[in-house]
Amino acid sequence: MPTGGRSTLTQFLIEERRRHPDATGDLNALITDVSLACKAIARKVAYGALADVLGSAGTGNVQGEDQKTLDVLANDMFLRAAEWGGHSAGMLSEELEAPYALPSQHPRGKYLLLFDPLDGSSNIDVNVSVGSIFSVLRAATPGEDPQPADFLQPGTQQVCAGYAIYGPSTMLVLTLGRGTHAFTLDPQLGEWVLSHPDLKLPEKTSEFAINASNSRFWEPAVKRYVDECMAGKAGPRGHDFNMRWIASLVAETHRILMRGGVFLYPRDSKDPSKAGRLRLLYEASPISFLIEQAGGRASTGRSRLMDVQPDALHQRIGFVFGSAQEVARIEKYHAEEPGQSYDSPLFGRRGLFAANA
Numbered sequence: 001m002p003t004g005g006r007s008t009l010t011q012f013l014i015e016e017r018r019r020h021p022d023a024t025g026d027l028n029a030l031i032t033d034v035s036l037a038c039k040a041i042a043r044k045v046a047y048g049a050l051a052d053v054l055g056s057a058g059t060g061n062v063q064g065e066d067q068k069t070l071d072v073l074a075n076d077m078f079l080r081a082a083e084w085g086g087h088s089a090g091m092l093s094e095e096l097e098a099p100y101a102l103p104s105q106h107p108r109g110k111y112l113l114l115f116d117p118l119d120g121s122s123n124i125d126v127n128v129s130v131g132s133i134f135s136v137l138r139a140a141t142p143g144e145d146p147q148p149a150d151f152l153q154p155g156t157q158q159v160c161a162g163y164a165i166y167g168p169s170t171m172l173v174l175t176l177g178r179g180t181h182a183f184t185l186d187p188q189l190g191e192w193v194l195s196h197p198d199l200k201l202p203e204k205t206s207e208f209a210i211n212a213s214n215s216r217f218w219e220p221a222v223k224r225y226v227d228e229c230m231a232g233k234a235g236p237r238g239h240d241f242n243m244r245w246i247a248s249l250v251a252e253t254h255r256i257l258m259r260g261g262v263f264l265y266p267r268d269s270k271d272p273s274k275a276g277r278l279r280l281l282y283e284a285s286p287i288s289f290l291i292e293q294a295g296g297r298a299s300t301g302r303s304r305l306m307d308v309q310p311d312a313l314h315q316r317i318g319f320v321f322g323s324a325q326e327v328a329r330i331e332k333y334h335a336e337e338p339g340q341s342y343d344s345p346l347f348g349r350r351g352l353f354a355a356n357a
């Protein structure tokens with residue numbers, strides 16, 4: 001067998017479908033479309049400057065962020081790969097303000113596809129790993145154009161979530177609600193090969209990831225957690241910690257799935273109009289699903305992230321995930337200082353607590 005006895009993504013999806021005798025095959029087809037977009041993006045990323053894909057596109061997105069050439073290209077590849085098959089009824093992208101309206105000639109399917117076509121854009125020009133993140137929800141009215149509100153479903157409603165990582169090797173990490181599985185792209189066969197079935201995250205860890213340049217804006221609970229890690233052996237934790245920050249959510253997630261760790265991008269007071277840095281529907285929600293399915297924990301810092309009912313398409317949120325014991329500890333620290341929260345009205349309205357208290 002050219003794949004060394006390992007199954008391919010296609011074989012894996014066929015097996016999954018066998019468990020659901022009523023399945024139409026639409027979900028498998030949609031995942032295959034997405035995986036094709038990821039292969040095409042991987043090729044562009046690999047060619048880098050030779051394909052003229054680095055640098056800024058000279059435009060901005062709905063988040064007010066500078067769009068990179070690859071943000072725009074990757075968005076287009078997702079839309080083109082998923083629009084013609086008739087498996088999705090509508091799509092929501094980080095790069096588009098409103099849900100994408102499928103061209104009239106294409107049939108509407110029964111799923112909604114939500115994606116961050118290129119995550120970690122700031123790393124493209126410096127040749128550090130980037131990725132794509134996606135989430136699949138059920139459409140409220142299969143076969144018809146969805147309403148924007150149809151996308152506002154909590155993470156618990158996801159049918160599938162995954163990401164592709166464009167690193168030294170290209171990988172696709174996927175969950176359909178029965179474990180988290182990683183496939184490596186065989187560049188010669190052009191096939192995704194199941195290289196890491198049923199990933200399991202260690203409960204404990206000594207590695208944390210946070211953008212420390214924001215420390216003066218953190219809540220007391222976050223500051224306490226990080227200070228205790230930094231104190232190492234001599235501090236209350238009694239052992240040394242290691243720190244990483246790649247500034248690419250996909251790469252950070254991948255490291256944590258492979259060897260454990262905890263990631264924090266908490267809500268802070270840097271820009272009080274933003275409820276966090278990361279986006280709920282196409283970043284935090286799918287990553288949470290993957291992490292939980294690998295035995296980890298994913299949280300807002302206070303409670304389970306996948307239980308949050310979204311109220312806006314591009315909503316941002318504080319996000320903490322990784323090894324279960326560490327995430328539980330961070331939730332506990334927040335619970336011990338209930339008033340001192342940037343979610344609390346005391347912060348926004350009366351500024352009772354200093355930002356760097």
Ligand SMILES: O=P(O)(O)OC[C@H]1O[C@](O)(COP(=O)(O)O)[C@@H](O)[C@@H]1O
Nearest residue numbers: 116118119120121122211247248249
């Ligand atoms: O630059 P910062 O503040 O460290 O933020 C890094 C975070 O921003 C992101 O790059 C946001 O994703 P996009 O590149 O898709 O906008 C995350 O991948 C990453 O965790």
Ligand SMILES: [Mg+2]
Nearest residue numbers: 116118119120
């Ligand atoms: Mg992103």
Ligand SMILES: [Mg+2]
Nearest residue numbers: 094116118119
């Ligand atoms: Mg992005």
